[in-house]
Amino acid sequence: PRTVSRSSSGDLEVGGKSVVELAADYGTPAYLLDEDDLRARCRDFRDAFAGADVFYAGKSFLCKAVVRIVEEEGLFLDVCSGGELAVALAAGFPPERLGFHGNNKSVSELQRALDAGVGRIIVDSFDEISRLSDLAEKSGKRPTVLIRVTVGVEAHTHEFIATAHEDQKFGFSLSGGAAFAAAARILDEDILDLRGLHSHIGSQIFDTSGFEVSARRILELQAQIRDARGVELPELDLGGGFGIAYTTQDQPSTAGDLAKRIIKIVESECELASLRVPKLSIEPGRAIVGPAVLTLYEVGTVKDVDGIRTYVSVDGGMSDNIRTALYDASYSATMANRSSAAEPILARVVGKHCESGDIVVKDEFLPADVQPGDLLAVPGTGAYCRSMASNYNHVPRPPVVAVRDGAARVIVRRETEDDLLALDVG
Numbered sequence: 259p260r261t262v263s264r265s266s267s268g269d270l271e272v273g274g275k276s277v278v279e280l281a282a283d284y285g286t287p288a289y290l291l292d293e294d295d296l297r298a299r300c301r302d303f304r305d306a307f308a309g310a311d312v313f314y315a316g317k318s319f320l321c322k323a324v325v326r327i328v329e330e331e332g333l334f335l336d337v338c339s340g341g342e343l344a345v346a347l348a349a350g351f352p353p354e355r356l357g358f359h360g361n362n363k364s365v366s367e368l369q370r371a372l373d374a375g376v377g378r379i380i381v382d383s384f385d386e387i388s389r390l391s392d393l394a395e396k397s398g399k400r401p402t403v404l405i406r407v408t409v410g411v412e413a414h415t416h417e418f419i420a421t422a423h424e425d426q427k428f429g430f431s432l433s434g435g436a437a438f439a440a441a442a443r444i445l446d447e448d449i450l451d452l453r454g455l456h457s458h459i460g461s462q463i464f465d466t467s468g469f470e471v472s473a474r475r476i477l478e479l480q481a482q483i484r485d486a487r488g489v490e491l492p493e494l495d496l497g498g499g500f501g502i503a504y505t506t507q508d509q510p511s512t513a514g515d516l517a518k519r520i521i522k523i524v525e526s527e528c529e530l531a532s533l534r535v536p537k538l539s540i541e542p543g544r545a546i547v548g549p550a551v552l553t554l555y556e557v558g559t560v561k562d563v564d565g566i567r568t569y570v571s572v573d574g575g576m577s578d579n580i581r582t583a584l585y586d587a588s589y590s591a592t593m594a595n596r597s598s599a600a601e602p603i604l605a606r607v608v609g610k611h612c613e614s615g616d617i618v619v620k621d622e623f624l625p626a627d628v629q630p631g632d633l634l635a636v637p638g639t640g641a642y643c644r645s646m647a648s649n650y651n652h653v654p655r656p657p658v659v660a661v662r663d664g665a666a667r668v669i670v671r672r673e674t675e676d677d678l679l680a681l682d683v684g
């Protein structure tokens with residue numbers, strides 16, 4: 259985060275407050291959100307993509323306070339389940355600025371979206387078109403929809419988070435003709451208000467050429483629809499997926515660079531196909547919230563294993579950050595309560611769960627005098643950590659504490675064992 263620094267006494271500060279104080283006040287593990295950093299990232303995208311709608315992808319991390327922040331910063335919001343929709347509405351987010359995603363939205367989720375007046379429903383299957391059309395006819399509403407198109411781009415990222423190659427569950431295939439057929443059907447039936455096409459090619463992407471290919475292919479479909487049906491769809495949503503730096507090896511583009519390249523390719527493709535430039539939307543999640551959070555842990559044990567490496571166990575683990583175990587993701591860790599002049603040793607930061615894959619940071623050099631009671635900070639944990647947290651081993655999930663100008667406030671409280679037991683009604 260932008261406002262993390264080391265004080266003269268050696269401890270880290272987030273948002274103008276020492277992590278030692280934050281640990282004493284709120285306990286560990288805790289997700290510390292640098293609110294100014296989050297707001298600045300919202301503004302970076304909004305300003306860079308001026309004229310486009312920037313939807314914050316709520317799946318990366320959602321709670322009412324964050325909904326209010328993205329609203330105040332002028333963003334739109336993408337939700338992909340009834341639960342995320344409920345959080346957005348509970349925080350008073352304007353429903354017309356919501357986009358609703360998902361490959362298997364239930365009847366009740368679609369009905370809630372209709373009742374709330376959600377601005378965009380991104381349809382993902384013929385079954386969904388039927389389901390939504392039935393509900394629209396019954397309720398006398400005409401929801402605005404985009405068609406999610408699978409453009410056949412192989413984004414260079416982990417297989418599970420790449421989404422636009424053909425052999426996966428999302429969207430209507432472009433090459434097989436399903437995407438054109440979906441557009442033709444919606445236009446024929448004239449129940450849903452088809453406003454545009456959508457593509458999302460994956461996540462944690464650094465190479466922008468994937469977005470260029472995706473924009474080109476989707477605009478070809480746009481031209482095909484125009485030629486066959488005489489309709490120029492006014493909107494184009496290119497999804498999210500912009501990569502962030504988890505370690506010093508990652509070199510992400512700035513929002514400004516991304517905007518320049520993406521807008522240029524859309525404009526030149528439109529010119530080639532004599533299309534009017536559609537209104538653009540993007541849906542960044544990770545790039546907005548990922549770098550704004552660090553997880554603060556306390557070290558519990560330090561174990562040297564046969565001189566191979568040192569295992570440093572912290573008081574959380576795969577229940578608050580599953581990404582290392584699930585995607586082989588890389589993170590870094592740093593001593594947070596003090597600086598140390600001790601020589602660096604090769605360490606692995608592991609959690610407290612009952613399996614050996616419970617790794618938070620695979621390889622990190624930590625000072626040789628790291629010891630129980632020290633605090634470790636793992637940065638870049640704002641996206642897909644709290645949102646994918648679990649209660650494995652009945653470990654309560656950590657709180658999210660927002661810090662700004664030296665003042666902290668809990669925005670998601672720590673779960674308790676009583677919370678967990680409250681669900682256990684047997």
Ligand code: LLP
Nearest residue numbers: 315458461462498499500541542543544642
């Ligand atoms: N739009 C759509 C339609 C999406 O499916 C996603 C992410 C996004 C936007 C936001 O992508 P972002 O800008 O955050 O990369 N759990 C995985 C990531 C899954 C992403 C799913 N969809 C991870 O931890 O890396």
